Amino acid sequence: MANLNIAAVDLGASSGRVMLATYQMESQQISLQEIHRFKNQLHHRNRHDCWDLLYLEHEIITGLNKILEKNITLHSVGIDTWGVDYVLLNKHGEILGDSYTYRDARTEGIMQQVQQDLSKEKIYQKTGIQFLTFNTLYQLKAMMNDKPNWLEDVTDFIMIPDYLNYRLTGVLNREYTNATTTQLVNVNTDNWDTELLDYLNIPISWFGQIRHPGHKIGNWQQNNQIISVMSVASHDTASAVIASPLSDEYSAYLCSGTWSLMGLDRKQVCNDSHAMNANITNEGGIDGHYRILKNIMGLWLFQRLCTERQITDIPALVQQASQEQAFRSVINPNNDVFLNPNSMVEAIQQYCQLHNQPIPTTTAQLARCIFDSLAMLYRQVAEELAKLQHHPISHLHIVGGGSQNAFLNQLCADICGIDVIAGPIEASVLGNIGCQLMALDQIHTVKEFRNIVTKNFPLKHFKFQPHFADSDFVKRKWQEFSQLN
Numbered sequence: 231m232a233n234l235n236i237a238a239v240d241l242g243a244s245s246g247r248v249m250l251a252t253y254q255m256e257s258q259q260i261s262l263q264e265i266h267r268f269k270n271q272l273h274h275r276n277r278h279d280c281w282d283l284l285y286l287e288h289e290i291i292t293g294l295n296k297i298l299e300k301n302i303t304l305h306s307v308g309i310d311t312w313g314v315d316y317v318l319l320n321k322h323g324e325i326l327g328d329s330y331t332y333r334d335a336r337t338e339g340i341m342q343q344v345q346q347d348l349s350k351e352k353i354y355q356k357t358g359i360q361f362l363t364f365n366t367l368y369q370l371k372a373m374m375n376d377k378p379n380w381l382e383d384v385t386d387f388i389m390i391p392d393y394l395n396y397r398l399t400g401v402l403n404r405e406y407t408n409a410t411t412t413q414l415v416n417v418n419t420d421n422w423d424t425e426l427l428d429y430l431n432i433p434i435s436w437f438g439q440i441r442h443p444g445h446k447i448g449n450w451q452q453n454n455q456i457i458s459v460m461s462v463a464s465h466d467t468a469s470a471v472i473a474s475p476l477s478d479e480y481s482a483y484l485c486s487g488t489w490s491l492m493g494l495d496r497k498q499v500c501n502d503s504h505a506m507n508a509n510i511t512n513e514g515g516i517d518g519h520y521r522i523l524k525n526i527m528g529l530w531l532f533q534r535l536c537t538e539r540q541i542t543d544i545p546a547l548v549q550q551a552s553q554e555q556a557f558r559s560v561i562n563p564n565n566d567v568f569l570n571p572n573s574m575v576e577a578i579q580q581y582c583q584l585h586n587q588p589i590p591t592t593t594a595q596l597a598r599c600i601f602d603s604l605a606m607l608y609r610q611v612a613e614e615l616a617k618l619q620h621h622p623i624s625h626l627h628i629v630g631g632g633s634q635n636a637f638l639n640q641l642c643a644d645i646c647g648i649d650v651i652a653g654p655i656e657a658s659v660l661g662n663i664g665c666q667l668m669a670l671d672q673i674h675t676v677k678e679f680r681n682i683v684t685k686n687f688p689l690k691h692f693k694f695q696p697h698f699a700d701s702d703f704v705k706r707k708w709q710e711f712s713q714l715n
Contacts, residue, residue, distance in 0.1 A: 234670065237297055237307040238662040239290050240466065243488045244533060246270050246286065248293025251663045255672060260686045262656060266293030272331050279334040287397050298453050307450065308462035308666045310469045310658055311391040313411030314366050319386040326380045332364035333570040340368040348429060358417040358501035358512030362525060366412035370430050387436040391464035399448030399459050406442045407468035410514035417499050417512055443516055444668045462665035463516055467491050469661030470629050471521055472676050473654060475684040480624040482615055485657065486632025488530045492611045493523020500618050508614040517676050524611045527563040529632050531600045534574035539593045551597035552637045557707040559587040559599045562714040563607055585714065601638050605645040606711040612646045626650050629657035643694040654687040
């Protein structure tokens, strides 16, 4: 057998796709083909924002069937998604309650309540996970406060990608990289923290044994084919990091999409007080590594802008934004007002008004405000990461769909004062494939797979311009941004 055909299901917060990878074992060449793409969006149900998991399952199977209809022998499939969200099952494997999204407002004020009960320091020492209002810990606390009448029927807690794998195979698997996003996994034991579960008054019996990725979960049977379903790094960021061709030990990655996630790939956790105060997270990776990173509200703001202003020609808007006045208005993209506003345009304008800045009105001005603000926030996080590793960041590798935005890449390089290397675009898909290749015993380490990625996919380089980064204008704007909340 000279080639392997591998399906990677990659679900993001705004879209999903089924990709087919053909891996030539002798030459280690990878070719990708998009088989099926579909929208993913929030649904308002019972006064809450929820996911439509029946729809997602249908679209996944539709995509996989499209591969089989081509008379292609499919050797394996793997699924990755976003983190923190989960479902609860009864003894028949049926979902109880709604499948809430992390952008739902039910967790407002819950994080503060939990921190008051347990202390921020204690939670961080246990989990090493950043404090975000939508972490699974706070979602579950909100549920336990409500005490729904079906609670006593719950037998299993399971993350979204594990649920989708269960629907294909009938096998329950708790995958490590996604489990760590819950803020319920003890960073010292790599297992569920029983003290946190006791605090929530949730039985440990809901939670099965956590397993690291890179093994077979079970089989999906379709059209007389029996196809192996593999456990991949099911948190899409974890997959993207696997495919990030880091230049050296001091390089950082920036997974750029709906969210931007900037971080380091390390063997040791960083859960001291400095890391906690910087709200750095220590999410699980593979090969015994951790993702030392920070969440940034990413291109979600730009996506919402384009939706509200009905923009379809994205490259044209980026070009128009590049011609606008630089740093006319800046926002803190991580402010909670941008998490899920009724109108992103109004949220940006109200924020600028509140901070006595010129109010962007045209679509190009709003886009420029978003890009300038993201670049500033990237610099802030890059400086925090440099302090953690006691060494300046040597290169910043931007991967994912956002790496196609050459204007933002150059702006990032100039503001951060770091050379940027962009690509691969399909980082989460490739990391998904890499884990499947490990499960199929074709490769053995992340380093080996990153070398394969570098050989197969072109990278673009953006050198920072010192005269711009060191200018009095940028220094003044940096001071203004640093004072925003």
